Amino acid sequence: MIVRLVLCFLLMLGFSASLLAIDSEPAFTDPALQARYDRLTEEIRCLQCQNQPIADSNAGIAADLRLKVKELIAAGKTDQEILDYVVARYGDFVLYRPPFAPRTWLLWGGPFLFLIIGLLVAVSVIFKKSRLVDDEDELEVEETG
Amino acid sequence: MLRYLVPVAVFAVLVGFFFRGLYLKPSEIPSPFVGKAAPSFELPRLHDPEQRLSNADMQGSVSLLNVWATWCFACRQEHPVLNEIAESGVVPIFGLNLKDQRPLALRWLEQLGDPYAATGFDGDGKVALDWGVYGAPETFLVDADGTVLYKHIAPITQDVWQQELLPRIQAAQSRQ
Numbered sequence: 001m002i003v004r005l006v007l008c009f010l011l012m013l014g015f016s017a018s019l020l021a022i023d024s025e026p027a028f029t030d031p032a033l034q035a036r037y038d039r040l041t042e043e044i045r046c047l048q049c050q051n052q053p054i055a056d057s058n059a060g061i062a063a064d065l066r067l068k069v070k071e072l073i074a075a076g077k078t079d080q081e082i083l084d085y086v087v088a089r090y091g092d093f094v095l096y097r098p099p100f101a102p103r104t105w106l107l108w109g110g111p112f113l114f115l116i117i118g119l120l121v122a123v124s125v126i127f128k129k130s131r132l133v134d135d136e137d138e139l140e141v142e143e144t145g
Numbered sequence: 146m147l148r149y150l151v152p153v154a155v156f157a158v159l160v161g162f163f164f165r166g167l168y169l170k171p172s173e174i175p176s177p178f179v180g181k182a183a184p185s186f187e188l189p190r191l192h193d194p195e196q197r198l199s200n201a202d203m204q205g206s207v208s209l210l211n212v213w214a215t216w217c218f219a220c221r222q223e224h225p226v227l228n229e230i231a232e233s234g235v236v237p238i239f240g241l242n243l244k245d246q247r248p249l250a251l252r253w254l255e256q257l258g259d260p261y262a263a264t265g266f267d268g269d270g271k272v273a274l275d276w277g278v279y280g281a282p283e284t285f286l287v288d289a290d291g292t293v294l295y296k297h298i299a300p301i302t303q304d305v306w307q308q309e310l311l312p313r314i315q316a317a318q319s320r321q
Contacts, residue, residue, distance in 0.1 A: 047279040047280075048280055050171065050172070060244065060270070061278075064274055065274070068274060088177060089177065089178075089184075089274065089277035090174065090177070090277045090279065091174055091175060091176070091177040091277070093174050094174075
């Protein structure tokens with residue numbers, strides 16, 4: 001029991017360390033710049049650990065990219081220029097919201113495509129069922145009549 | 146009839162997608178530099194910080210740029226293959242030593258052999274960032290005129306060398 005408690009405690013220590021490990025202090029003192037920094041680092045994917053934005057990844061590349069974003073903001077670059085900078089080096093995949101281009105039509109349009117297919121199926125089913133009910137009504141009418 | 150065929154068809158399409166998915170490698174992201182000029186760089190050399198390594202050193206022949214580090218476990222696995230490639234003399238390999246410590250990197254080359262025509266020391270990883278490197282090992286195939294022809298992510302194995310790199314290198318060399 002005591003061993004388990006100690007193990008649990010050690011595990012918790014591990015988690016707290018990893019939570020604190022992302023940059024110990026904010027990148028900017030100016031809240032407006034910090035807000036841009038926060039938004040951009042949430043927007044850029046860490047390619048080493050692909051389901052994390054660079055904002056909360058411990059990977060070396062994420063730390064390097066955070067530093068780069070900070071430098072570029074400090075150098076007066078616009079958000080679009082900064083995103084273009086990373087895309088030029090790492091490709092569209094580095095963005096959580098890739099641009100709408102022929103290659104990504106299916107990606108962006110897919111959900112709507114499936115919605116339309118679902119609607120068509122639903123309409124056809126409802127249409128068929130409603131005709132079935134009519135038939136039964138007619139039958140009933142015939143029977144009672 | 147249709148009401149049985151439709152689900153079967155949908156299932157077949159799904160199986161097709163999943164089967165394709167089995168062989169995709171989402172961790173290997175294609176480089177936007179393929180077909181374009183390699184990013185320009187200049188680094189101090191690993192062996193002699195006074196000397197520089199830059200794009201100019203790689204011009205004139207088809208070459209490989211191999212990103213490696215002593216902290217990179219897979220690089221150790223890759224190293225014997227690099228040694229063999231260097232011995233074969235098919236293509237010069239340039240090294241980019243990523244975020245490493247000089248003494249460790251030098252000792253690594255002493256112990257495992259040095260397959261590199263020259264190695265640049267990228268201590269802060271700035272050049273690697275410019276090249277879109279997001280891990281090690283990564284290897285770029287660069288044409289004689291400095292165009293990036295191909296990028297391989299993960300260690301080079303004999304299979305990778307025979308099937309992915311060598312044919313491209315030979316094709317590029319025959320164009321010259």
